Amino acid sequence: MEFTSAAGEQKYAALVRVAAETIVGLDFDGTLSPIVDDPAAAHIHPDAGEVLLELASQVAAIAVITGRPARAALDLGGLEEVGNAIGDAGKELYLFGQYGNERWSSTNRRVIGPRPPVGLASFERELPRLLRRLDAAAAHVEDKVLSVAIHTRRLPDPEAAFARLLPELESLAARHDLVVEPGRNVVEVRSAGVHKGLVVERLVEDLHAGGFLFAGDDLGDLEAFDAVDALAKDGLPTLLVCSASDEESALVARADVVVHGPEGVLALLRQLAADARDLRA
Missing domain, CATH: 3.40.50.1000 (HAD superfamily/HAD-like)
Structure with missing residues (x-):
């Protein structure tokens, strides 16, 4: 250490x-x-x-x-x-x-x-269209029941994809009263609080x-x-x-x-x- x-x-x-x-x-x-x-x-x-x-x-x-x-x-x-x-x-x-x-x-x-947050199901319905628009349709989407995580690690340029997705995911999450938690090549969307x-x-x-x-x-x-x-x-x-x-x-x-x-x-x-x-x- x-x-x-x-x-x-x-x-x-x-x-x-x-x-x-x-x-x-x-x-x-x-x-x-x-x-x-x-x-x-x-x-x-x-x-x-x-x-x-x-x-x-x-x-x-x-x-x-x-x-x-x-x-x-x-x-x-x-x-x-x-x-x-x-x-x-x-x-x-x-x-x-x-x-x-x-x-x-x-x-x-x-x-x-x-129980899962109210806006999560609506967010997930809109997510595929957002990913296609941002050339990230191949991102791995992990359904965690209480949240959803969008991983960019498998994409050709993970860091660039992460930077491209983060502000758009923040905007979409806010419209559904959700918050984002950025991590290492992953953006998690969940309830606040x-x-x-x-x-x-x-x-x-x-x-x-x-x-x-x-x-x-x-x-x-x-x-x-x-x-x-x-x-x-x-x-x-x-x-x-x-x-x-x-x-x-x-x-x-x-x-x-x-x-x-x-x-x-x-x-x-x-x-x-x-x-x-x-x-x-």
Whole structure:
């Protein structure tokens, strides 16, 4: 891991001291699983289950906060099995899907979520015509039930297609009272009012956290970074981790620690667990 400043190293040491009261928040894609062309093939890193179970013994709780539907993240990550093991050990794993609209936990082992937003069906009916008009008919459209994601990764020039689509999708979404969440070569359209930052705030309040670590990789994690920054200003020990890659580094300037992809994230979490255990010994 690479600290972005001396202050980042100090923040890590402070978090280790309050590890038993700390919540560890983790994005899924690009953080626990590698980014791949087919979202349905984005399986969690093979070492993640072991690392999360080890980490859970040293912290207050672990929360995976993702834009994916909760059921998809559970299945791709094997997180239901991991969560059950964590729950059986008397600890807690939360999974928040669709930016917090859905919730699963190792205590309440079922997915709870709302109905799809009213304007989503109308948006989806108009979407194919917009994609054809912008020469992006081959974009992969992922129906997440509560939202829809338009991926440009498979197009000949993904970045140019993303830049071309984003303002048009924002306009169409606004007409249906929806909001957009830009990510790495993907634009997600969903209902307003819930985002990763709110999940962070609620977790701290509900669990009376004494510290918070959040690891993410792209623009969809900015609101969580903002929420953690606000907690730090209020005096809570915090650590922001950027899972950087060759194609995405949007959060590097905001992070206290920069690691390379899921392997780097898991190495940091393994180190945190070890340092917290050694401090208690």
